[in-house]
Amino acid sequence: xxxxxxxxxxxxxxxxxxxxxxxxxxxxxxxxxxxxxxxxxxxxxxxxxxxxxxxxxxxxxxxxxxxxxxxxxxxxxxxxxxxxxxxxxxxxxxxxxxxxxxxxxxxxxxxxxxxxxxxxxxxxxxxxxxxxxxxxxxxxxxxxxxxxxxxxxxxxxxxxxxxxxxxxxxxxxxxxxxxxxxxxxxxxxxxxxxxxxxxxxxxxxxxxxxxxxxxxxxxxxxxxxxxxxxxxxxxxxxxxxxxxxxxxxxxxxxxxxxxxxxxxxxxxxxxxxxxxxxxxxxxxxxxxxxxxxxxxxxxxxxxxxxxxxxxxxxxxxxxxxxxxxxxxxxxxxxxxxxxxxxxxxxxxxxxxxxxxxxxxxxxxxxxxxxxxxxxxxxxxxxxxxxxxxxxxxxxxxxxxxxxxxxxxxxxxxxxxxxxxxxxxxxxxxxxxxxxxxxxxxxxxxxxxxxxxxxxxxxxxxxxxxxxxxxxxxxxxxxxxxxxxxxxxxxxxxxxxxxxxxxxxxxxxxxxxxxxxxxxxxxxxxxxxxxxxxxxxxxxxxxxxxxxxxxxxxx
RNA sequence: GUCCCGGUAGCUCAGUUGGAUAGAGCAACGGACUUCUAAUCCGUAGGUCGAGGGUUCGAAUCCUUCCCGGGACGCCA
Numbered sequence: 306x307x308x309x310x311x312x313x314x315x316x317x318x319x320x321x322x323x324x325x326x327x328x329x330x331x332x333x334x335x336x337x338x339x340x341x342x343x344x345x346x347x348x349x350x351x352x353x354x355x356x357x358x359x360x361x362x363x364x365x366x367x368x369x370x371x372x373x374x375x376x377x378x379x380x381x382x383x384x385x386x387x388x389x390x391x392x393x394x395x396x397x398x399x400x401x402x403x404x405x406x407x408x409x410x411x412x413x414x415x416x417x418x419x420x421x422x423x424x425x426x427x428x429x430x431x432x433x434x435x436x437x438x439x440x441x442x443x444x445x446x447x448x449x450x451x452x453x454x455x456x457x458x459x460x461x462x463x464x465x466x467x468x469x470x471x472x473x474x475x476x477x478x479x480x481x482x483x484x485x486x487x488x489x490x491x492x493x494x495x496x497x498x499x500x501x502x503x504x505x506x507x508x509x510x511x512x513x514x515x516x517x518x519x520x521x522x523x524x525x526x527x528x529x530x531x532x533x534x535x536x537x538x539x540x541x542x543x544x545x546x547x548x549x550x551x552x553x554x555x556x557x558x559x560x561x562x563x564x565x566x567x568x569x570x571x572x573x574x575x576x577x578x579x580x581x582x583x584x585x586x587x588x589x590x591x592x593x594x595x596x597x598x599x600x601x602x603x604x605x606x607x608x609x610x611x612x613x614x615x616x617x618x619x620x621x622x623x624x625x626x627x628x629x630x631x632x633x634x635x636x637x638x639x640x641x642x643x644x645x646x647x648x649x650x651x652x653x654x655x656x657x658x659x660x661x662x663x664x665x666x667x668x669x670x671x672x673x674x675x676x677x678x679x680x681x682x683x684x685x686x687x688x689x690x691x692x693x694x695x696x697x698x699x700x701x702x703x704x705x706x707x708x709x710x711x712x713x714x715x716x717x718x719x720x721x722x723x724x725x726x727x728x729x730x731x732x733x734x735x736x737x738x739x740x741x742x743x744x745x746x747x748x749x750x751x752x753x754x755x756x757x758x759x760x761x762x763x764x765x766x767x768x769x770x771x772x773x774x775x776x777x778x779x780x781x782x783x784x785x786x787x788x789x790x791x792x793x794x795x796x797x798x799x800x801x802x803x804x805x806x807x808x809x810x811x812x813x814x815x816x817x818x819x820x821x822x823x824x825x826x827x828x829x830x831x832x833x834x835x836x837x838x839x840x841x842x843x844x845x846x847x848x849x850x851x852x853x854x855x856x857x858x859x
Numbered sequence: 860g861u862c863c864c865g866g867u868a869g870c871u872c873a874g875u876u877g878g879a880u881a882g883a884g885c886a887a888c889g890g891a892c893u894u895c896u897a898a899u900c901c902g903u904a905g906g907u908c909g910a911g912g913g914u915u916c917g918a919a920u921c922c923u924u925c926c927c928g929g930g931a932c933g934c935c936a
Contacts, residue, residue, distance in 0.1 A: 338875060341882085351878060357916070364916070389879045390916065435936075477936060502935085593934050604862070604932080611934040618936050646863050647931050672864060673929075714872065717864060719929070721871060726885085732898060733885055741898050752895045792875060804873065807884080818891090818900040837895095859898070 317374040330359045346394035353391040364391025403768040405784040409839040410763045417786045422463030429455040431640040433470040436545045437481045440695035442674040449711035451640045452557045453799035456850045461794030466560045474566040482533035488513040551696045556852040577624040586658045601654030623655045671716035677723045702727040708852045709736040713803040742810035746841040747857040761831040775816035806847045
């Protein structure tokens with residue numbers, strides 16, 4: 306409906322130009338939106354306002370010209386008016402929206418899909434936590450955000466792949482090995498210190514205990530390199546399995562687990578550096594190789610190969626992202642913690658250097674998470690390795706609340722995660738509020754079944770009996786769902802869906818409290834059941850996108 | 860010092876890419892259960908949109924200068 310109106314409006318302008326009522330110009334960008342104020346109609350456009358400057362004419366005057374040229378045959382527009390500084394408001398046939406109920410029912414779990422992406426290949430890479438420990442709150446936010454974004458993009462017509470990059474090579478693995486070695490020797494009674502820069506998390510003690518159970522002291526009296534290699538191999542496998550399982554519990558399933566090590570082994574890193582070298586973006590300084598990030602607007606250059614000959618993680622990352630583009634992704638989206646922001650420009654620069662469009666690599670930076678318990682900030686320490694893990698969080702508040710809380714705020718915003726609120730089963734908890742709406746809907750249909758009634762279908766029902774304020778508000782909201790999907794996909798903002806669902810649930814609760822669904826009048830009853838059913842479908846579709854379950858009973 | 864993010868109601872946050880009278884939830888206050896789930900609803904109150912300047916028909920939104928909070932500036936990842 307919105308795009309149809311936009312098209313007709315553009316045509317009207319063209320016609321006015323032909324007739325010489327508006328000077329020749331290209332039609333400016335304008336929007337057809339749902340006005341906040343209901344008095345402003347069902348749709349409104351700012352076209353005349355946007356046209357004012359290029360056409361050198363007063364907005365209201367232009368609005369009049371446009372309205373005169375506007376062809377509205379075949380639309381549901383009943384009345385057009387010019388308002389305020391020059392808005393054109395459209396009032397539609399009061400029942401136009403009711404048709405959306407037919408659509409919702411017909412399309413079911415597909416209602417809300419749009420074809421914004423037109424099959425564009427997109428990859429979303431998220432979490433990619435080092436397999437040297439457990440997942441923390443930052444990873445958790447990334448998991449919720451990345452998975453939801455991927456789902457939303459899919460729903461908006463993109464061909465989406467979810468990927469996890471396993472940092473199973475490089476410096477931190479060396480470090481990991483030395484930490485494991487220390488823990489191993491400690492367990493076997495030796496008094497050795499943990500490396501200063503090592504992994505201090507106590508989870509490594511358990512890992513080493515498991516190792517000992519299998520190998521005992523077999524690696525006590527071998528050379529360090531062998532011992533560390535064996536420990537690392539064992540620990541990586543264990544940690545990665547744990548991460549996979551936790552993410553699975555969180556409802557996140559990846560298409561691809563990509564190993565950094567494979568890039569080292571295949572020679573892809575070396576090859577990529579050579580390519581950059583040939584293009585003149587690599588130079589040597591103090592025995593190290595540097596990438597000319599400054600040539601691409603970054604503040605300073607960056608080392609790709611250390612003076613000891615070992616490539617940095619940056620070198621691996623360049624090779625990795627080149628690999629992504631080689632796999633044919635037209636958009637490559639990464640979700641990173643805000644602490645990686647310094648990495649953004651040089652990564653984009655490196656892609657530009659390799660001949661790709663820097664804007665095809667899109668980075669979403671998310672701000673930090675603060676946990677609150679009993680009104681107090683839960684202190685975490687990276688140094689001591691003491692923090693709340695994702696699996697602990699899931700155990701404490703449940704998957705649904707956790708996923709909702711992580712995506713309900715814009716990534717740009719620092720996230721305050723109130724554990725008590727997430728656990729509370731009261732109306733101040735938005736997750737329960739939404740789920741409760743769904744449970745109530747299911748309950749109505751259980752009730753109907755108990756009374757021997759049958760679920761009506763939209764086309765056999767007279768939807769025009771849905772006329773009260775609550776019914777109309779609810780229908781309007783359902784009609785808006787596809788637009789919401791487009792917006793969320795376009796701005797890569799899953800929190801919009803959370804907000805939408807909360808509002809939808811609110812409108813449903815209002816409706817529920819104002820009108821009984823199962824009533825004596827069979828026409829009214831049937832129409833309301835269709836409305837309720839449609840609401841249930843949209844709630845399920847939305848909740849599915851953000852990875853929250855839609856319980857039938859609470 | 861440079862760069863990034865934020866600053867909107869008591870609190871936590873939205874704000875449809877520059878639009879009409881700035882919104883929601885919680886907290887506060889006052890109401891509604893003989894009902895398909897009161898885990899709900901209805902109502903009231905609450906604002907110099909961090910501050911100043913600029914751009915224009917029109918600014919929370921854009922440009923600029925400051926202030927405050929968080930983060931990043933390594934041959935770590």
